[in-house]
Amino acid sequence: MIVKMEKIEHIGIAVKDLEKSNELFKGIFGKSHYKVEEVESEGVKTSFFEVGPNKIELLEGTNENSPITKFIEKKGEGIHHIAFAVEDILSEVKRLKNEGFIVLNETPKKGADNKLVVFLHPKSTNGVLIELCQDAN
Numbered sequence: 001m002i003v004k005m006e007k008i009e010h011i012g013i014a015v016k017d018l019e020k021s022n023e024l025f026k027g028i029f030g031k032s033h034y035k036v037e038e039v040e041s042e043g044v045k046t047s048f049f050e051v052g053p054n055k056i057e058l059l060e061g062t063n064e065n066s067p068i069t070k071f072i073e074k075k076g077e078g079i080h081h082i083a084f085a086v087e088d089i090l091s092e093v094k095r096l097k098n099e100g101f102i103v104l105n106e107t108p109k110k111g112a113d114n115k116l117v118v119f120l121h122p123k124s125t126n127g128v129l130i131e132l133c134q135d136a137n
């Protein structure tokens with residue numbers, strides 16, 4: 001099997017109140033987030049922290065139908081997804097589908113931080129929402 005998944009790109013954490021959580025995580029990491037970005041199509045507002053070589057994404061739902069709002073209603077705040085960097089997202093989607101994984105969106109969507117993203121359904125991944133992301137340029 002050829003593995004084309006690279007490092008963990010970031011870990012996504014669902015929060016109710018982005019501003020409060022920015023302060024909370026600032027206390028944990030000892031530094032502020034470096035950007036805030038709204039992805040209107042997904043109904044989310046995000047902020048990013050850099051911790052050494054790692055990135056943490058906080059996500060707040062901006063409306064009732066946002067997947068983040070629904071996630072928090074069901075499970076509460078907490079780790080929402082793990083994102084892996086991939087070099088070629090389309091070939092990864094193909095490979096994972098062939099392996100029997102359920103791909104939530106076969107056509108990559110524009111995510112935060114200038115990425116093209118695809119999600120795998122947690123039903124097929126032991127309950128973990130996995131995001132594949134590729135740099136958009």
Ligand code: ZN
Pocket residue numbers: 010011012057081083131
């Ligand atoms: Zn993400």
